[in-house]
Amino acid sequence: MIKVLKAGISSSIQDLGRTSFREFGVPVAGSMDLYSSKLANALLGNADSDAVLEMALIGTKLQFLVPTQIAITGANMSPTLNGQAIANNQLYAIESEDILTFSASKNGLHTYLAVKGGFNTDVLLGSRSYYSGITPQSVIKNGDVLKIYTFSTEGNFEKQYSKLKPFNFSSEVLNVFLGPEFSLLSTQQKDQLFNSSFKVSNLYNRMAYQLLPQIENDLPSILTGPVLPGTVQLTPSGGLIVLMRDCQTTGGYPRVLQLSESSINLLAQKKENDTVVFNFID
Structure with a gap:
C-alpha cells in the first residue's frame, strides 16, 4: 500500500x-x-x-x-x-x-x-x-x-537492463503523417503547417493540446469522423488542436495531420510556450 x-x-x-x-x-x-x-x-x-x-x-x-x-x-x-x-x-x-x-x-x-x-x-x-x-x-x-504488491528486497534486488533508453525531451520536431482532409488545404495552408513553428498554448491537458499561432482557414466542418490520439484538427477559426490520450473517439473538424506514436510521447512532455514544428514522414 x-x-x-x-x-x-x-x-x-x-x-x-x-x-x-x-x-x-x-x-x-x-x-x-x-x-x-x-x-x-x-x-x-x-x-x-x-x-x-x-x-x-x-x-x-x-x-x-x-x-x-x-x-x-x-x-x-x-x-x-x-x-x-x-x-x-x-x-x-x-x-x-x-x-x-x-x-x-x-x-x-x-x-x-x-x-x-x-x-x-x-x-x-x-x-x-x-x-x-x-x-x-x-x-x-x-x-x-x-494498492501495490508487497515485494521484499532481501536477496532479490536485481537491476533489470532494458533496450529502451530515455529520449530527448528538448527535440522540437513532431513527425507526422498526412490526415484524411489534408488534401483539402490550400498550398498556402500546407506551407504554413510545414514551414512555421508553433507554441503550446495555455490550453493543454490529457485530452488535447492547442497550438499557436492560428492559420488562415475557410474549410467547412466535416461530417463526424473517427479520431485518434495524435490527430491534428483544424478548427473553423484556424486553430490547431492535437488530440491526446483522453480524446474523444469522433470529431467534426478537418483532420489535417496525424502524429506518429513517438511524437505523441514527445508532445506529452511539452508545456505552455514550448515550441514544436511538424515534419512530414512517408
Missing part, C-alpha cells in the same frame, strides 16, 4: 489504456508518454501493461506502507527518498514507512513512478487507467491509499 500525503496537480494511475472499446465511444486514456511509462516498467522487469503513477508539472508526496522496488522516468521532478536526492532511470529499494517526494518538473511535463509488479488498482473495461466517468475518480487525492 502507498498513502498519498500530497497528490500534486494532476496525478493519476495509468497503463496502456483501453484499446478495445473505441467503437462504444470509450477513449483510450493510458499514459501520456507511453515510452517513459514502458521504460519505468522495463527497469523493474514488469510487463509493459503494468499500471504506473503519472504526475504532471508538480509531483506527489507518498508514504510507502510496504516494502517494494521503484523506478522513476520521464520529466525530472527532483525526487527525494527520505530527504535524500535520487535519480530518474534507476532502481531503488523501498522499505515500509519510506517517504518519496517529488517537486515541480525541471524539464518535460510528465513523470512516471513504477513499482514492482505494478499498481494493483481496480481493472475497469480492461484497464486500470483513471478516466472520469469510467473510474470512480480521475486523479488521486490527498489521503488516498493506493
